[in-house]
Amino acid sequence: MQAALTRTGAEWALPAATSPRMNTVDIAALYPQHLATLKARADEALARCGRDHLLVPSGRRHYQAFDDRDYAFAVNPHFKHWLPLTTVTDSWVVYTPGQRPKLVFLQPLDYWHVVPESPSGWWVEHFDIHVIRSAEEALPLLPPAARSAIIGEANSALGDYTPDNPQAALDYLHYQRSYKTAYEVALMRQAQRRAVHAHRAAERAFRAGESEFGIHMAYCLAAQQDATEVPYQNIVALNRNGAVLHYTELGRSAPDPSLSFLIDAGASHCGYAADITRTYAADRTGEFQALVDAVDAAQQAMCASVRAGTDYRQLHVDAHLALMGILREFGVLKVSPEAALATGVSAAFFPHGLGHPIGLQVHDVAGFAASDRGGSIDRPAGHPFLRMTRVLEPGMVVTIEPGIYFIDMLLDEVRRNGHGDSIDWARVDFFRPYGGIRIEDDVLCTGDAPENLTRAAFAG
Known part of the structure; x- marks a missing residue:
């Protein structure tokens, strides 16, 4: 049975092996x-x-200036695309067409650090594995540098082997990474389940009155991943801190009262990322909860629009209109959604993009790629922070993360630009203490209805 994603015309499907209850045997089959x-x-x-x-x-470790302390290691994403090793340094994947791929695996003699365990798992039988004890021992195991495309960071250089990242190769490989294999989707589902488990723990901590730091610790404990293992720094924001898009300060004392909680946090599995955002109101019967519910309903409709042939730029513009319709319904906007979009008022409440590709990296590559031979697709005018401009195709996984925020700096710009009459400022003052709302799911585009990986994990 062929286990790859099938993409023929409008048809696209996952094989039966990719069930929600994915286990090691299934991964081995894929x-x-x-x-x-x-x-x-x-x-x-x-x-x-x-x-x-x-x-x-x-990849190789980066060290801090004037010190022997290293930064948290991030493996080359092209390396973990081939095999599920995310913490090994100074190792190499070597591929020559027509030959078995080779892994040159550094297992140093070291008493300062934990030595990597010998390779094991579903993938080892597919590689010729050579264990080395020092980085330099890789040199005789590598093919001639002059005839090799070396893909990686500059600090990975070893002797004559300096990453040169040929543009033609990168354009092709990055573009093709947009189309996830069944194996990749299976690993992303596992990352989703880990992240969802941790999100539930974070909500419980919020409702128990914990501080931002306490919620963060509850999340990491439930995810069983620390700050160096999750795919990005957790955003844990109470009250007005939710209006800071990348808030990572982690206050040690809980505000009194805690009105709202925005958490944007993910998890990793075998190098693949989950990226999930939820917003909660302390008062489940109040008007802010009603606003959260309205954004959630709109977000689910946006996720349902992740269809093959749909221009992601149009989804972003449509999201602006939907969110401004909500603000008009709640009395914040006094003009039509179309007018708010045309005048730039909508960007004051929804200043970021609708989402981005996700996979081996949280903000995955090729979001703007025009083709596998290079070139880029421009963002829509007036939307400088959108991270994807491509037409959706089967096999792509994207995030959908609309938001409504009450950000003083941006609202002041609306006034300075002469559009203050578009807004009911008393309503803004009412919602300002809650900071903002963002809801984010990771969605797989298929040849038919999309698969919302995040909602499926919450339902499981």
């Missing part, structure tokens, strides 16, 4: 086709850049 897909992509990328071999270093 991995060979994933590897075959990567080999085929590598063959084409090498042909386009005129090289014979693909070399992918895992």
